[in-house]
Amino acid sequence: MxxxxxxxxxxxxxxxxxxxxxxxxxxxxxxxxxxxxxxxxxxxxxxxxxxxxxxxxxxxxxxDHEGGRVQRFRSDGFTHLPPMRRFGDLWFKDAKGREGSGAMRAMAAATAAGYVLGAELRACGVDFSFTPVLDLDYGESSVIGDRSFHRDPRVVTLLARSLMQGLLQAGVANCGKHFPGHGFVKADSHLEVPVDTRGLKAILEEDAIPYEWLGATLTSVMPAHVIYPKVDSLPAGFSPKWLNEILREKLHFQGAIFSDDLSMEGARKIEGHPVTFTEAAVAALSAGCDMVLLCNESVxxxxxxxxxxxxxxxxxxQSRGEWRFNEVSEQRRLALLPCGPSVSWDSLMTEPRYMRALQLLP
Structure with a gap:
């Protein structure tokens, strides 16, 4: 190609x-x-x-159509999906005398949410949603907050896998975000450059472990505009160490990597120096991103x-050789296009799987 x-x-x-x-x-x-x-x-x-x-x-x-406060389409029939924290809460609500039943109901509900989300988008011609959030809920981050399933990475992993299964039933790929984890820092990377001072071992054993456990289930990943200075002075989305050495080589991730929005404040400086959108895009692509997002500039x-x-x-x-592309990156992009036929909205409204999924939502 x-x-x-x-x-x-x-x-x-x-x-x-x-x-x-x-x-x-x-x-x-x-x-x-x-x-x-x-x-x-x-x-x-x-x-x-x-x-x-x-x-x-x-x-x-x-x-960006996750559910909760991050859902772009909310009217004209679109289902109001719950924030991901709702599924984490449901996990621990066992029926009397039935230990673990809450977890089973939570996973079934997450799968239902993934199917409703994906099927409604596809019925209108949308291919892909940047979901799910894999960040852990430390109770500190206002920008993550109830977008997170839970504090426990085991719960996050299993609920995310369930949501991805529902997306897949609708023919929609997924995107785990924000690698290696945005939940520990208070700062909002839309407005400033957050700094997480923990060491690599702590991050890999907590925040990043869902990325390892989800393995081949993940079809794409979005890194955080967060600096982890004990690992690298560069934000994760501009860091070859995070994207190539850790995500690709150590965690064996094979899917697509998106940069987060290059217009966010967390992407406007690299190692303290202001950068243009072109410089930021070249840095992200050179670090290992397959795709770069530039949002809200058209307005x-x-x-x-x-x-x-x-x-x-x-x-x-590109012509000067400052960044290079290869066939693999384009194949990763094309692999995110929907698979299988979509149905019209009217047909979806009477589809048994969809109607059952609506009943399972918390």
């Missing part, structure tokens, strides 16, 4: 404009991420996704000039 399309970008509105179409046709663009501002109704969303696919069928249409008054600057900059950096 001669091309690698690593950039995931966004658009400003409910339909594509000329600049959006031009950017989505760029050879370095491999997908698009949707936000609440891109939502008005199921019909509008379905038309938008169809328009995206008309530009290039293999563009990956993504969304600026300049019409998303910074997106064009990054695409031009990446093209130039």
């Amino acid at each position: 001669s091309e690698h399309a690593p950039v995931i970008l966004d658009v400003a509105g409910l339909a594509l404009g000329d600049d959006d179409r031009r950017r989505l046709a760029h050879p370095l663009v491999g997908g698009m991420i949707l936000f609440g501002r891109n939502w008005e109704s199921r019909e509008q969303l379905t038309n938008l996704c169809a328009e995206i696919k008309s530009i290039r069928e293999d563009l990956l249409v993504c969304v 600026h008054s300049d019409g998303g000039k910074s997106i064009d600057e990054m695409l031009d900059g990446l093209s130039g950096a």
Whole structure:
């Protein structure tokens, strides 16, 4: 394969404009991420996704759709999914005289949530959601909070695996985030660069262990914009040590690696130095990311000039040999596209599996 399309970008509105179409046709663009501002109704969303696919069928249409407070589509029939903490709470609510029954119900409910989430998205033409959160709930992080299943990595792993099973039943891949763990730090990487001062042994035995236990079940991973100075001075998403030595070599992860959003404050400096979006993208790709996200730049008054600057900059950096792609990265991107046929929304509403899954939600 001669091309690698690593950039995931966004658009400003409910339909594509000329600049959006031009950017989505760029050879370095491999997908698009949707936000609440891109939502008005199921019909509008379905038309938008169809328009995206008309530009290039293999563009990956993504969304942050986890449940709880991180759910972009909430009306016009979309199920309000619970935050992941609800499943962790259910785990410990055994029926009288039936030890472990809470865990069984929690896993069944998580599988149901994964199926509802994936099936509703696919019925509207969305390919992929950045879920589940694998961060542990230390009770400190406001940005993670109830997005986490639990503090215990064993509970997190089994509930995440259950959710992934439901996603897979709907033909949807998964994304474990935020490697190696964002739950221990208080700071929000959208606003600053969090620092986790623990050593590698503590992180691998707690926060990162779900990534090892989930093994081949994980189809993609998103690293944290967090610095772990006892391991590396670079944030995890820009760190060859974290992505190649630890995630790829030590934990044997074979799927795709996404950068977190390069417009977040946690990605605006590398080793204390401000970086452009192009420099951040080159650093992430060189460190081992297969794809990079640049979000919320299309809404600026300049019409998303910074997106064009990054695409031009990446093209130039590629021609100068500052970053290289290989066939494996593109294969990982393509592997995230949905498998199996999707059904229409009307058909989904009467599908027995879907109706049963709704009954199982907590």
